[in-house]
Amino acid sequence: MSTGTLRIALVGNPNCGKTALFNQLTGGRQKVANYAGVTVERKEGRFTAPSGRVLQILDLPGTYSFDAASPDEQITRDVLEGNYPGEAAPDLIICVADATNLRLHLRFVLEVKRLGRPVVLALNMMDAARRRGIVIDVPELQRRLGLPVVETIAVRRGGTRALVERVDGTLPEAPQALPDDAASRADLHAEVRELLAATVTMPRATAAIDDALDRWALHPVFGLAILAVVMFLVFQAVYASGKPMSDAIGAGFSWLGVHVAAILPPGPLQGLIVSGLFGGIGTVLGFLPVILVLFFFILMLEESGYLPRAAFLLDRLMVSVGLTGRSFIPLLSSFACAIPGIMGTRSITDPRDRLATILVAPLMTCSARLPVYALLIGAFIPAHRVFGVFNLQGVVLFALYAAGIVGAMTVAWVIKRIRRDKSEHALLMELPSYRMPQARDVAIGLWERGAIFLKRLTGVILALTVLMWFISTFPAPPAGATGAAINYSFAGYLGRFLQHLFAPLGFNWQISLSLIPAFAARETAVATLATVYAVSGDAQAGGLAHALTANFSLATSLSLLVWFAFAPQCMSTLAVIRRETNSWRNVAISFGYMFVFAYAASFATYQVARLFL
Numbered sequence: 001m002s003t004g005t006l007r008i009a010l011v012g013n014p015n016c017g018k019t020a021l022f023n024q025l026t027g028g029r030q031k032v033a034n035y036a037g038v039t040v041e042r043k044e045g046r047f048t049a050p051s052g053r054v055l056q057i058l059d060l061p062g063t064y065s066f067d068a069a070s071p072d073e074q075i076t077r078d079v080l081e082g083n084y085p086g087e088a089a090p091d092l093i094i095c096v097a098d099a100t101n102l103r104l105h106l107r108f109v110l111e112v113k114r115l116g117r118p119v120v121l122a123l124n125m126m127d128a129a130r131r132r133g134i135v136i137d138v139p140e141l142q143r144r145l146g147l148p149v150v151e152t153i154a155v156r157r158g159g160t161r162a163l164v165e166r167v168d169g170t171l172p173e174a175p176q177a178l179p180d181d182a183a184s185r186a187d188l189h190a191e192v193r194e195l196l197a198a199t200v201t202m203p204r205a206t207a208a209i210d211d212a213l214d215r216w217a218l219h220p221v222f223g224l225a226i227l228a229v230v231m232f233l234v235f236q237a238v239y240a241s242g243k244p245m246s247d248a249i250g251a252g253f254s255w256l257g258v259h260v261a262a263i264l265p266p267g268p269l270q271g272l273i274v275s276g277l278f279g280g281i282g283t284v285l286g287f288l289p290v291i292l293v294l295f296f297f298i299l300m301l302e303e304s305g306y307l308p309r310a311a312f313l314l315d316r317l318m319v320s321v322g323l324t325g326r327s328f329i330p331l332l333s334s335f336a337c338a339i340p341g342i343m344g345t346r347s348i349t350d351p352r353d354r355l356a357t358i359l360v361a362p363l364m365t366c367s368a369r370l371p372v373y374a375l376l377i378g379a380f381i382p383a384h385r386v387f388g389v390f391n392l393q394g395v396v397l398f399a400l401y402a403a404g405i406v407g408a409m410t411v412a413w414v415i416k417r418i419r420r421d422k423s424e425h426a427l428l429m430e431l432p433s434y435r436m437p438q439a440r441d442v443a444i445g446l447w448e449r450g451a452i453f454l455k456r457l458t459g460v461i462l463a464l465t466v467l468m469w470f471i472s473t474f475p476a477p478p479a480g481a482t483g484a485a486i487n488y489s490f491a492g493y494l495g496r497f498l499q500h501l502f503a504p505l506g507f508n509w510q511i512s513l514s515l516i517p518a519f520a521a522r523e524t525a526v527a528t529l530a531t532v533y534a535v536s537g538d539a540q541a542g543g544l545a546h547a548l549t550a551n552f553s554l555a556t557s558l559s560l561l562v563w564f565a566f567a568p569q570c571m572s573t574l575a576v577i578r579r580e581t582n583s584w585r586n587v588a589i590s591f592g593y594m595f596v597f598a599y600a601a602s603f604a605t606y607q608v609a610r611l612f613l
């Protein structure tokens with residue numbers, strides 16, 4: 001048996017389970033979800049096969065055809081042909097096909113075969129195929145295709161054994177390379193039909209249970225009602241289950257802070273630990289459960305197969321404002337963070353639709369804003385019941401998310417008005433089968449989210465918080481000063497300077513100051529307010545929420561919530577816009593319109609709220 005690294009690429013139609021296979025083989029933790037276009041970048045992993053040979057596996061974005069139309073499909077094609085910069089063509093291609101949907105997937109298998117490179121076909125999702133009574137004559141398929149064919153179940157432990165054995169053996173012989181042009185591609189349909197007739201017995205075209213569910217989920221009226229109820233319940237659940245856990249953690253840190261303060265000698269070190277670390281970082285950390293609960297629901301939706309249905313339902317609405325149904329999933333990913341959302345737009349073929357989606361994605365409420373929202377809502381919005389069942393705080397949170405969505409639709413509509421090309425593109429989107437979410441995938445997703453949050457917390461947020469503590473504490477007030485010490489610090493001066501700009505929005509100098517680090521990482525606004533009020537001694541009794549109610553009016557707090565809904569989103573998002581669109585102009589447009597939008601909306605909110613509240 002030969003040694004040395006064998007380089008293997010995983011290819012196939014979107015949503016056939018390539019990434020699930022990759023994770024199973026390499027122990028990786030890449031994102032798996034039940035819709036097309038999850039993977040948009042090449043990802044590499046390796047493992048050692050039983051023979052001792054190292055296998056290097058490349059997970060690639062799904063591809064419908066080599067007529068590569070979208071940027072992510074182009075990557076796949078370049079890698080396979082050895083045209084990807086700095087990378088030789090792979091030694092072996094594992095072509096993955098969804099066994100429940102061979103009619104669609106076999107066509108791509110034939111295209112891959114024409115490349116004339118060694119290929120193994122993995123018939124994945126065999127569990128689902130068997131459940132539906134689909135019978136595949138594997139030896140016959142293998143003979144007709146002239147390629148080794150193995151069955152796999154990527155989501156089951158041991159479900160890839162046959163594949164590993166095949167790949168670990170001798171390299172299959174390369175099929176004959178054939179020219180790849182439009183005329184010969186047309187023949188592929190006939191070839192697929194023949195193969196199917198000879199090797200696959202389908203009891204029925206689609207699963208009866210999917211059809212029954214879709215009659216409701218895709219219904220033009222009930223479908224939308226179901227979608228609205230699902231989203232609304234998610235936010236209620238986030239509030240009902242996440243908030244008590246967050247409060248408990250927050251209370252734990254205040255308690256710790258008080259006790260640690262008693263041990264440490266008074267002085268700057270005590271200040272840094274109590275105000276900066278326990279006050280600032282502890283407060284932000286408290287919001288981890290809220291974030292995880294939200295993601296739990298998003299992951300369940302992603303895995304169940306419901307999301308593409310929602311995209312389908314909303315397509316008409318999205319097209320009418322100048323987006324496409326394809327924008328739905330990137331926009332939904334932006335609830336986590338605009339960065340993966342903007343990268344997810346790579347699966348949108350039309351450059352114009354893609355740019356519109358990139359420009360509005362930052363208006364979706366990212367999880368970094370959740371601590372800011374939760375803090376202000378907790379401090380200012382009473383936990384009344386609405387209609388006896390709903391929590392008013394949950395309703396306000398839902399409204400803020402809705403404001404982001406409505407804002408995005410409005411901006412997209414304006415973009416549509418401005419541009420000259422008004423053509424619309426029909427949505428051709430595959431609806432995957434409904435699936436029970438896999439505990440492992442949900443766990444991986446939650447773990448990743450938690451890790452990202454903690455990494456931010458101990459990295460950029462910690463650094464900014466310490467910096468903010470420093471400028472709030474130094475220079476010390478001059479001898480004989482009468483005001484609070486913080487008024488004489490750098491932070492005091494800087495905050496008061498910025499307040500000139502933000503006073504019309506009802507922001508005091510502390511808020512104005514907190515907007516600066518928030519531009520690097522949203523959550524830091526919370527940490528900064530916590531630190532600033534802790535340094536000035538206001539937050540000691542009753543915690544930050546108490547200090548806020550004592551220092552802000554309800555009008556100010558509403559204005560601040562609105563600001564965070566629309567404000568120019570963080571520096572890293574702007575950097576990704578620059579990278580993905582390769583244009584500084586788009587960065588400037590994005591920053592500029594969001595600043596004006598947020599300023600105007602907060603101004604209106606503050607002035608109106610002041611009149612009525």
Ligand SMILES: Nc1nc2c(ncn2[C@@H]2O[C@H](COP(=O)(O)OP(=O)(O)OP(=O)(O)O)[C@@H](O)[C@H]2O)c(=O)[nH]1
Binds near residue numbers: 019039441
């Ligand atoms: N029942 C079953 N589900 C599977 C199997 N393999 C993958 N899945 C599910 O299929 C869905 C798609 O899996 P992914 O691994 O994200 O698919 P992908 O091919 O990487 O998709 P793209 O990155 O969009 O091209 C997920 O919901 C998986 O849990 C399998 O063998 N059996």
Ligand SMILES: [Mg+2]
Binds near residue numbers: 020038060062
């Ligand atoms: Mg994938």
